[in-house]
Every structure is written in structure tokens, then in C-alpha cells.
Amino acid sequence: MPDRIKRLIKYIALGLIVGILIAKFAWPSPDGPTSLVEPESGLSSSQTSDPNPSVALEPNPNPTSNEQTNANQQLPMWLLFRSQTCAPCREMQKTFDLLKPDFASKVQFVTVDVNDPNNEKLLTDYKIRYIPTIYLFDKHKQLFYQQIGVVSVEEMRAKLNALVEVP
Numbered sequence: 001m002p003d004r005i006k007r008l009i010k011y012i013a014l015g016l017i018v019g020i021l022i023a024k025f026a027w028p029s030p031d032g033p034t035s036l037v038e039p040e041s042g043l044s045s046s047q048t049s050d051p052n053p054s055v056a057l058e059p060n061p062n063p064t065s066n067e068q069t070n071a072n073q074q075l076p077m078w079l080l081f082r083s084q085t086c087a088p089c090r091e092m093q094k095t096f097d098l099l100k101p102d103f104a105s106k107v108q109f110v111t112v113d114v115n116d117p118n119n120e121k122l123l124t125d126y127k128i129r130y131i132p133t134i135y136l137f138d139k140h141k142q143l144f145y146q147q148i149g150v151v152s153v154e155e156m157r158a159k160l161n162a163l164v165e166v167p
Contacts (some may be wrong), residue, residue, distance in 0.1 A: 005098050013044075013052050015142045020029070035037045036140070040063075045080050053119075057077065064161065074124055074145075075106065075107060075108045075139060076106070076108070076109070076132070076136065076137060076138050076144070076163045076164060076166070077108040077110060077125075077134055077135075077136070077137045077141075078096070078103075078107055078109050078110065078135075078160070079108065079110050079111075079112065079125070079134070079135040079136075079137065080092060080096050080109075080110070080111045080115065080132060080133075080134055081111075081112045081114055081116065081128050081131055081132060081133040081134075081135075082111060082112070082131050082132045083113060083114050083115050083121075083131055084113065084115070085115070086131055086132070086150060087129050088132055088150045091150050092132040092134070092150050092151070093111070093132075095150075095151065095152070095153050095156055096111065099153065099156055099157060099160060100158075103160050103164070104162070106164045107160055107163065107164065114131055116129060130141070130148045130149075131148075132148070132149065132150065133147070133148050134146065134147045134148075134151060135148075136159060136160070138166040139164060139166065140166075144159075144162075144163050144166065145159050
């Protein structure tokens with residue numbers, strides 16, 4: 001009987017250790033960055049969905065004018081992590097594309113393809129586990145809104161309007 005109890009205690013201790021390790025390392029963290037993460041490499045044109053991207057997470061090394069670069073750095077940003085093979089991502093991309101013309105002069109629109117190997121560091125920096133994932137950053141590069149999953153056009157329009165009004 002004492003051997004059985006000792007074995008039982010060992011199994012319980014082992015189970016607790018495994019449970020703690022799983023909780024610490026295997027479960028996805030719901031927390032992303034609280035401010036804009038600027039990876040060393042930044043975004044290149046191959047990393048955005050637009051053929052002629054107008055923004056990057058880091059300033060363009062060859063800006064056309066200092067004023068234009070400063071204006072882009074002070075704009076709020078909508079960062080959308082998505083994949084072309086994901087149905088909810090395609091739905092969110094439609095919302096993104098629908099709202100972009102209305103807010104193009106007020107908000108930077110950036111999409112990141114999670115299947116592009118060049119974006120691996122971004123995915124790690126932003127702790128992306130599920131897609132679509134949305135980040136809205138204010139002009140001070142502070143996190144304004146974060147959402148995993150599809151958001152309606154009306155709700156995103158309201159969020160973008162509130163984002164633009166941040167002092």
C-alpha cells in the first residue's frame with residue numbers, strides 16, 4: 001500500500017509539472033504588443049498585400065521628402081494580419097478594402113500575409129496565433145484596439161473614427 005501511495009504522489013507531481021509547462025509555453029497568449037512593434041527589418045513591398053504599398057512599419061530609407069515621411073509617421077495605423085486561404089480573413093480584407101478609401105488620408109492601412117516567410121519576425125513580435133488579427137495604433141504608436149476574428153464594417157468604421165479623433 002505505501003508503494004501505491006508513493007507512486008500516486010509521483011504521478012500527481014509529474015502531472016502538475018506538465019500542466020504548468022503547458023500553461024506557460026503551449027497556450028497562446030492573448031496579449032499582443034501595447035505599442036507599435038517596429039521589427040529590425042520592417043515591412044517591404046513584398047510583405048504587404050498592396051502592389052504599391054504606401055506605408056511600412058519603419059520609415060522608408062529613401063523618402064521623397066521629410067515632410068511626407070513625418071506625416072506618415074504621425075498617422076494612426078490599421079495593421080491586419082491575414083491569409084488569402086482563410087475565409088474569415090478574406091471577409092476582413094473586404095472590410096479593409098471598403099474602408100480604405102474613406103480613411104486613406106487619415107490612417108495608414110497595412111496588411112501582413114501570415115504565409116509569407118519574410119513576415120516570420122512580425123508574427124513572432126505580434127504574437128500572432130489566430131487570423132485575422134487586427135491592431136489599431138494611434139498616432140503616438142500606442143495600441144488603441146486589438147481584435148481576433150471578423151469585425152463588421154460598421155464597427156470598424158466606428159473604431160477608425162474614434163482612432164482618428166485621438167489627440
